[in-house]
Amino acid sequence: MAQKFGNARWVKEGYFDNRTPHVVVGQITFASLGTVDFCLAGALSGEIAGKVIQFRNPKFLEDDLAGESLGDFAIPQIGKVSLLSFDPHPLLSPHPYFEWFSLDQQHYRIELQPEDAWVMTESEWNSVTDASQRIHETLVPQLGPSPASTL
DSSP states (O other), X not given: OXXXXXXXXXXXXXXXXXXXXXXXXXXXXXTTTEEEEEEXXXXXXXXXXXXXXXXXXXXXXXXXXXXHHTTTOOSSEEEEEEEEESSOOTTSOOOOEEEEEETTOOEEEEEOOGGGEEEOOGGGTHHHHHHHHHHHHHHGGGGOSOGGGGO
């Protein structure tokens, strides 16, 4: 079963950057954990492929239970994209859907409301570029073989 982070209420905000082919880097701020770096082999899907997306969750809840439930969550998160999309299923209305597997095969999923995520404009990229470059330089080597070969 996938960890859904208290039905997403323990997810405050974050971004995913897919400007480098076959790699998604980013950060998510969680209740109790703070900001966590992400490096995933794979790509954003559909209309957000190759772009930078940002999200904020107005239903965020700083909850003591989050610390207990997320105690074994790896920091940083390194793994493989399952599906990062704004339109995950043709029979469901479009909404932000982020699903990945960690290197130790833990399964995670975050679903948000449509208005909670957006594609960043090029002028907004400056706010995340330094963090994205740092994450890319330090974590991509930990993905193992070339991310392009893992797809």
